[in-house]
Amino acid sequence: MKAVVISSFGGPEVLELSEVPEPPVGPRDVLIEVAAAGVNRADVSQREGNYPAPKGAPEWPGLEVSGTVAALGHEVSEFAVGDEVCALLSGGGYAERVSVPVEQVLPVPSTVSLVDAAGLVEVAATVWSNVFLLADLRAGETLLVHGGSSGIGTMAIQLARARGARVAVTAGSAAKLDACRKLGAEILINYKTEDFVGRLKAEGPGAHVILDSIGGSYLERNVRALAMDGHLLNIGNLGGTPGLLNFGPLMMKRGTIHATSLRARSAAAKGAIVSSLRENVWPLIESREVKPVIFARIPLAEAAEAHRLLESSSHIGKVVLTT
Template sequence: MQAVTIPQSGGPEVLTLDEVPEPVPQPGEVVVQVTAAGVNRADVVQRQGFYPPPPGAPAWPGLEVSGTIAALGEGVEGWTTGARVCALLSGGGYAERVAVPAGQLLPVPDDLDLVDAAGLPEVVCTVWSNVFMAAGLRPGEVLLAHGGSSGIGTMAVQLARELGATVAVTAGSAEKLEACRALGASILVNYREEDFVEAVKAATDGRGADVVLDLLGAKYLARNVEVLATAGRLVVIGMQGGVRAELDLGKLMAKRAAVMATSLRARPAAEKAAIVASVREHVWPLVVDGRVKPVVHERLPLAQARQAHELLESSQHIGKVVLTVG
């Protein structure tokens, strides 16, 4: 079968459409005939040579797909061949077929476009596990989502809106902020023109944010602690702004606040299955009803994976970029 491989680390130009072995389902796995694959920042970091796949995962990138079940491994129950699904992966999504543990599958509703569904698993599981399961966002609280127009951000805005939280976002243009407003954000901060700490505190009568979802890491650490409300929770899920920074423990203790840092890809299959099960219980009814939707900026064919990575790195997109297969 065909897959996009990474023969050597480097820029988008190293991505190569090549022939690779077809997956064979192991016990507890299914093989998905891929319709589309979501493109994520983690794929870019892997291409650059800094984020190798976990042991046992395919060497080619791709952390989420949509498609139909082509084969069932031994012991798989509750799924049938031909079923429309999307899946959370440890890797291998940029391909015509991929094997995935059955516990990491989600059913695609009939009313949802199967290509667009490829933009759901990674962002939904990331946002749900961090903002809700780990940080425990509650109705009436304030969520600050950095990069509000990203795939992660657009999903965080929608889910927090549905919970009844107030949503603040940062983004770098009026167009991106307007997209966030349309999804339900009410505190809009252009980080190129405003200080997000001052803006969020002004909009909340000095309270700040109860939960901060951050993809920048070191660059924003001190300011994120500053913007936290009393008993606030900062969840760091990315390191685009560096990996090392000083943490003012005095400020953190004075606020009785918490800092958490998590990743999803390397978690054991049982932990991923538990997250997916929670998503299916709490989030999927909103997807079925059409209240929560994937925001897809552009669809590109699998052979144009290089262009997809260039678009993602340009930060000109709003929502997700997906690769179509076949």
Template sequence: MHAITIPEPGGPDALAWTEVPDPVPDAGEVLVEVVAAGVNRADLMQRQGFYDPPPGASPYPGLECSGRIVALGPGVSGWAVGDEVCALLSGGGYAEKVCVPVGQLLPVPDGVDLVTAAALPEVTATVWSNVFLVAQLRPGETFLVHGGGSGIGTMAVQLAKAVGARVAVTAGGPEKLERCRELGADILIDYREQDFVEELDKVTGGVGADVILDIVGAKYLQRNVDALAVNGRLAIIGLQGGRKGELDLGKLLTKRAAVTATSLRGRPQAEKATIVAAVREHVWPLIAGGRVRAVVDRTMPMRDAAAAHRVLEESSHVGKVLLTT
């Protein structure tokens, strides 16, 4: 088969479309013939040499895919050759075939085509695990998501609205903010022109956000705490603004607030399977019912993965960028 490899870390041109050995499914795995794969910022970090795959994972980038099962490993039941699926991966999505643990497989939701399904596993698992399982967003609460126009952001807006939350977003520029409004965002903040703490204070009467989902990290750490409501929960899932920040613990104590930081890729298979099962139970019916949808900015040939990485680096996209085999 062919896969995108990274012979040496570097810029987008470090990605190479290379002939490699076919993977063979182990016990509890299936082999999926990939139709499409999602592009995530973690892939850019891996390409640059900053985010190695966890032990035992495929060395190729790609944390989600869609396709058809072409072989079953020993002990697999409940799935059959020919089933159309999408999957959460620890790596290997940028390839013509990939092995997937059965606990990380999902059926393609009703009403979603096979290519578009590749846009769903990583964002739904990330948002559901952090916003609902960890931060426990509840109906009527105020939720702030940074990067509202991203793949994570567009899904977070929709899921938070679906459970009855009031949704605030930060995004760069009126076009992205308008797309967020169309998805259900109530409070639109242009981070290039406005301070999100001040804007939240205005619209919430100084109460703040009950839950914040943050992809920025250190640069926003203290301001995120400033923006939290009493008993608020900050979930950090990205470090685009740096790894090390200063935190006023006194303010955190006064607000009785919580700060959590999680990643998905390196979790044990059992934890991933639990998250995927929760996504199938809670999110898949919302997608099938038309209340939540995948937002796809564009699809590109997998052999042109370098161009797709440039799109993400420019941050001109809204939603997901997909690669097709």
């Protein structure tokens, strides 16, 4: 089969469409004929040599796909050949076919196209596992999302609003902030011209939960922006710099800092998150309260262009690769 491989670590140009072996199908695996694959920042990090695939995962990138069930392991009864599904992966999504444990597979919601479902699972799993399962965001509380117009940001806004929370976002342009507003964000902060700490404090007690992919350079300000008993969730380090932490302010607020990742978790841990998604998030998608926000659909052979688009930060929502 064909897959997009990383010929050497470097820029987008190192992504090449190549022939690779067919994936094996274990007793509890589902073989998916891929319709589309989501493009994520983790894929960029892997291409650059900073985020290697976990042991046992394919070496080519791709953390989520949608497609049609092509074959089933002999112990799988939850799906049938021909079903339209989407799945959370440990890697290997930039390909024509992928094999994935059945626990990480979900049906495509009836309100979402097969291609667009490729941009659904990874962001929903990231937001749900962090903001709700870990930090327990509740109705009436405030969620601050850095990078509100990103794929993760657009999902976080919608899920928080659907659960009755108030949403604040940071973004770098009026167009991106307007997109966040249309999804339900109420506090819109242009990080280029406004101090998010001051704005959060002017609007109330601060953020009960902060979802941050910037990392070290935002650490001190994030702590100051927290409300009492608040949770700071670090899911990335796009800023690329370390941060200094004064424990005094964090202790005075009884604050908690969580640093998390999704990819390297066990199949059982991912399966638990996927099961919770099906129970709690999929009904919101079926009722159209939540939807994937797709910015571009790009052919698999042009994966390098998709990475250039992602790195430009000019997109709003998700980029997907179509087969």
